[in-house]
Amino acid sequence: MLLSAVIPMICFCAAFGADAVLGKKFAGDKKIAETAGKFRKKLVGAVCVLICVFILLCAVASANMINGESGLSAAAVTAVSLLTFSAMTADRYAGEKTAKLLKRGAVWALIFIAAEVFIFNGKCFGTIYVNEPVSPYDIEISGSGETENEDELSLTGYTKLILTDLPDNINDIEMELDGEKDISPVDIKLSITDDNLSSREYTLQHKRVSCCDTKLSMSFKPYGKLRSIIISFDGVDKKLIIRNIRVLSKPAYAFSNTRFFVLLAAALILIAIKVYRFYEVTYDSRKNSHIIAVAAMMLLVVFTGYFFSVPDQTIREYSPEADYLDDPYAATLKAFIKGQVYLDVKADPALETLDNTYDDSERADKGVSFLWDYAYYKGHYYCYFGAAPVVTFYYPYYKLTGGIPTMASANNFFMVMGLLFMCLTILSAIKLLKVKPNLLLLLLLMPTAAATIGIWFSGNCIDRYTLPSVTGLCYIMLCLASGMTALNAKNKKLKPLLLFISGAALALCAASRPTIALCAAVLIPYFWRVLFDKNEKLPWRLSLAASFLVPLAIGAVIIMKYNAARFDSPFQFGAIYQLTISNAGANKLSLARIPDTIIHYFVHPPRLRTSFPFIETAPVYMENYTAYTYISSGCGVLMYPVIMFGAFMLPYAFGKKSKEQSDKNRRQLVWICLAVSFITAWLDMSLGGIVTHYLFDFTPMLFLVTMLGIFRGCDKPHENKGRYILAGVSMAATIIFTLALCLDIGDGGLIRHCPQFLDRAEDLLIFWQ
Numbered sequence: 001m002l003l004s005a006v007i008p009m010i011c012f013c014a015a016f017g018a019d020a021v022l023g024k025k026f027a028g029d030k031k032i033a034e035t036a037g038k039f040r041k042k043l044v045g046a047v048c049v050l051i052c053v054f055i056l057l058c059a060v061a062s063a064n065m066i067n068g069e070s071g072l073s074a075a076a077v078t079a080v081s082l083l084t085f086s087a088m089t090a091d092r093y094a095g096e097k098t099a100k101l102l103k104r105g106a107v108w109a110l111i112f113i114a115a116e117v118f119i120f121n122g123k124c125f126g127t128i129y130v131n132e133p134v135s136p137y138d139i140e141i142s143g144s145g146e147t148e149n150e151d152e153l154s155l156t157g158y159t160k161l162i163l164t165d166l167p168d169n170i171n172d173i174e175m176e177l178d179g180e181k182d183i184s185p186v187d188i189k190l191s192i193t194d195d196n197l198s199s200r201e202y203t204l205q206h207k208r209v210s211c212c213d214t215k216l217s218m219s220f221k222p223y224g225k226l227r228s229i230i231i232s233f234d235g236v237d238k239k240l241i242i243r244n245i246r247v248l249s250k251p252a253y254a255f256s257n258t259r260f261f262v263l264l265a266a267a268l269i270l271i272a273i274k275v276y277r278f279y280e281v282t283y284d285s286r287k288n289s290h291i292i293a294v295a296a297m298m299l300l301v302v303f304t305g306y307f308f309s310v311p312d313q314t315i316r317e318y319s320p321e322a323d324y325l326d327d328p329y330a331a332t333l334k335a336f337i338k339g340q341v342y343l344d345v346k347a348d349p350a351l352e353t354l355d356n357t358y359d360d361s362e363r364a365d366k367g368v369s370f371l372w373d374y375a376y377y378k379g380h381y382y383c384y385f386g387a388a389p390v391v392t393f394y395y396p397y398y399k400l401t402g403g404i405p406t407m408a409s410a411n412n413f414f415m416v417m418g419l420l421f422m423c424l425t426i427l428s429a430i431k432l433l434k435v436k437p438n439l440l441l442l443l444l445l446m447p448t449a450a451a452t453i454g455i456w457f458s459g460n461c462i463d464r465y466t467l468p469s470v471t472g473l474c475y476i477m478l479c480l481a482s483g484m485t486a487l488n489a490k491n492k493k494l495k496p497l498l499l500f501i502s503g504a505a506l507a508l509c510a511a512s513r514p515t516i517a518l519c520a521a522v523l524i525p526y527f528w529r530v531l532f533d534k535n536e537k538l539p540w541r542l543s544l545a546a547s548f549l550v551p552l553a554i555g556a557v558i559i560m561k562y563n564a565a566r567f568d569s570p571f572q573f574g575a576i577y578q579l580t581i582s583n584a585g586a587n588k589l590s591l592a593r594i595p596d597t598i599i600h601y602f603v604h605p606p607r608l609r610t611s612f613p614f615i616e617t618a619p620v621y622m623e624n625y626t627a628y629t630y631i632s633s634g635c636g637v638l639m640y641p642v643i644m645f646g647a648f649m650l651p652y653a654f655g656k657k658s659k660e661q662s663d664k665n666r667r668q669l670v671w672i673c674l675a676v677s678f679i680t681a682w683l684d685m686s687l688g689g690i691v692t693h694y695l696f697d698f699t700p701m702l703f704l705v706t707m708l709g710i711f712r713g714c715d716k717p718h719e720n721k722g723r724y725i726l727a728g729v730s731m732a733a734t735i736i737f738t739l740a741l742c743l744d745i746g747d748g749g750l751i752r753h754c755p756q757f758l759d760r761a762e763d764l765l766i767f768w769q
Contacts, residue, residue: 003074004054008081012047015085016040022093039092046084053110057117065124065253066131072113073255079264080109101268101275108267112260120767121253123219128169130249139163139245145233153242155233163229163247170226172219172248179211180238185746185758186211187234187611188218195224205769207762208611208746211240212755217251219769235746259764273440279717279724281439285431290439297443298423301450305416308459308742308749315403325371328383328464330404333394341565342380351376358576358583373464375567375574382566384574386468388475388511389414408462408749411470415459418474421481422449428484429704430711432526433669434662437711441727445707448731451738452640452703454696460748461693469693472516475509476700478502483523483548487530492540499547507555514573515684515697521676522701525668529661575687582628584688592626593686600690601681604636606741612762613740617692630689637695637702641737645730646706652713653705670708673701692741 023036054077061068087102136147140162145155153161163173173190185208191201205218218231229247233240273279284290316330318337323345324330331343338344350368351357363370370376375384389410397405423446430437437445450456458470479502486498502523510517527548531541560570567574576585599622607618617633638644646653653670655663677698684694710727717724742750743758751758 004058004072004077005051007074007077008047008050008054011078011081011085012043015043015089018089019043019092022089039088042088043085046088050081050084053114057114061117061121061253064126065121066126066129066248066250067252067254068124070253070255072116073257073260075257076109076113076116076255076260079261080106080113083109097275101271104271104275105264105268108271109264112263112267116255116260120256120259123768124251124253126250128249130167130169130247131252132167132247134163134245134247136242136245138165143233144236148241151243153245155240155242156236156238159233159236161231161233163231164227166226166229166247168225169249170229170247171221172217172251173229173231173246174215174217174248174252175245176243177209177211177214177216177240178243179236179240182752183211183238183240183755184235185209185751185755186236186240188216189232189234190218190220191230191232192220192222193227193230194222195227196222198227201228201230206611208758210751210755210758211236212759214756214759219251256763256767258760259767262764278440279438282715283430283437283439283442285427293439293443294427297446298420301423301446302416302419304447304450304456305412305419305459307753308415308456309412310406310408310462310749310752313406313409315401316406318398318402318404324404327404327407328374328385329390329394329407329410329467332383332387332390333398333404336390336395337398341562342382343374345371345381347371347376347379347381349379352379356583358579358585360579360581360583363579370579373578373580375577376579377567377574377577382574382577384578385464386471386510386512386514386573387562388508389467389471391511392471392508407464407467411459411462411467412749414467414471414474415455418455418459418470418477419450421474421477422446422453422455424481425477425484426707428481428488429707431488432484433666433708435708435711436715438714438717438724441710441714441724441731444728444731445710448642448734449703449707451735452642452706453699454693456738457742458693458696460742460750461745462747462749465691466693468513469516469696472509472513473696473700475505475512476516476519479505479509479520480522480700483520484526487523487526496544496547499544500551503548504551504555507552507559511555511559513697515680515694516700518676518680519698519700521672522669522704524672525665529665582630586628587687587689588627589683589686590626593682596625596629597678597682597685600631600634600636601685601695602636602638604634604690605639606635609744612758612766613743615737615740616744617741619690630691632689632691634690634692635695635741637699639737640699641730641733642710643699643702643706643734645726646702646709649706649709649713651709653709655712666708670705673705677701 019036019039054072058071061071083102083106087099087106090102091099135150136153137150139153141147141153141159142162143155143159144157145153145159145161148154177186179186188207188209189203190205191203193199193201204220207216207218209216283294320334322334324334325345331345335341335343348369350366351370354362354366354368356362357376371381375382393410393413394405397403426442426446426449430442453473455470455473458466458473482498482505483502486495486502489495489498506517506520509520531545533541563572563574564570567577576587578584604620606615607620608614609616609618617635619631619633621629621631638647650670654667657663657667680698684690684697688694714720714724714727739750742748743761745751
């Protein structure tokens, strides 16, 4: 409580001193000189009001809440005080807009600090105060838990803690959780028995926590007498220490700095947008301020890749004796080093004696051993995933260091590079399509693109399945960025070079995940125009075509030769020879898959889960298919808020028909994006099934259409405020939606890099429990 009075006084003294200095600087201003005494009285009044408000809030918390004596956050009190006195000083010496921004910011800061006490900690108000420790020796433990000492419990695996003989008026239980390094998030459920169900427990709370220095609080409201509290821990893969278990009449008061400053930052940004009318600014690539703003956002988006990186990655020493079967790309690298295309692993000869090697039930019935999810063909194992990650990352890494990188390192490398190329693609597309975007929408669109096209999600999932996807997205973004820049370029020396890079990137995309390469179809109308542009000489047009097609053809030939060397066919990538749950060779193209495609790839909602973040990309098997369908996980693209909003903006993406070539090209691009997206989804559904990262084979095309619709439909915010606000809300919601899906993946890069992010996010949003 003392700091609540001291901090405003310090800020008051600073404002008083600043006024004295500025008063001398503006000594010639008669109005300022005449109002000096009045202004200083206002400063005194402000500091008195702030001190009274802060002390009142502290007194309310202290008198009515357990741990209320901890008072207000010093950082929050400082922020409110600084904004208040800065607003008063700015109103006297600075411009009207700056003063208005600071005034409104100070008001909202005061509202948020009061909300922390009365709203976000409203659950803590009470008239009965019970706050008693629980000794581990008084807890019944079943499962793998055990008592360490009189203050701590330790457990691994599934454990259930049962508390009985509890004090009256108990409505909350708290404990501190601290797991070993790299512990996965743990599912914790709280159940009780009371006078409603005296002998059958029922679950009231289900939390998924990081267990990295976590303070867990779970509240409940029993009916009548509370007979027992049962807390179950599931999914504990490393040693977990539990200490300081307490039962309370109400949850303990805790001021959240994270929530306060997130809300304050959001409020200040929105206020600044309104006060300075930033929402009316149209992006101009010639203005230095716009260039700096866009470059800063690009760097910020690229830097987000850091938060998806797995820490403490080290070089794996290369050993000719190791098989590297935990990483199919490392195993492929070893095969390349040995000058062979098949993996250096011996296959069980019994596989050749089976009637159908690819029938999983036959393999199981006859007890034949095999490598899961590797391609098997004529006595050898192969990696059927694209070789581009090996050629462009693993092999150079090996030549430079002599070691082998981890899959997490490769994943993060392509993610970061993909984010950079994605931003460049957006800027190139704006210029190529001749749209004049709103600056704020352009800035917000960049992180939204990372959330929508799959770079964040694929970069977060670190396994053999998503590395080809994130690599393919990286190279298709490079292909589009360089291709569109070439179309915009006037420098005749630069244009062929950019087209060469575009063609080579497309070949590498096909060598990563071939279906993603179909996104390059968006370039067709523009390349066609260049090829048949009669204003240019034929040799020049042919040289441009060759610049793109030669590297693409070379890449295609290499891919086909590699395929033929492995599977005796230049067009066979090996997916039909994988040894998994079903025979992939049985999957055939069928028009009967079109309804399934629409359901699973476009309108299938995420499944609700019982713990934060409450959504997951879980499989929803409908049991109404014409043939076996592999469904691992999924979420329809229309569930991404920005894509759904983009569907309503399609008329603006198409625009009115005109005879201008740019309009014709844009309309052709939109039709190509929609058609190829649906065809790609149908191919994936027919030949693969449904897995979340399959969506990202075509989301870049749908996002391009969405971007067009938003920029063309929101070009006059003063006339279409509702549409403009909906565009911003849909983009912000998409970012949150994707981060929620990433948080659902316990061994993903985001959780492993920022383990406490899960707990902080839940505390920020779910404040009433």
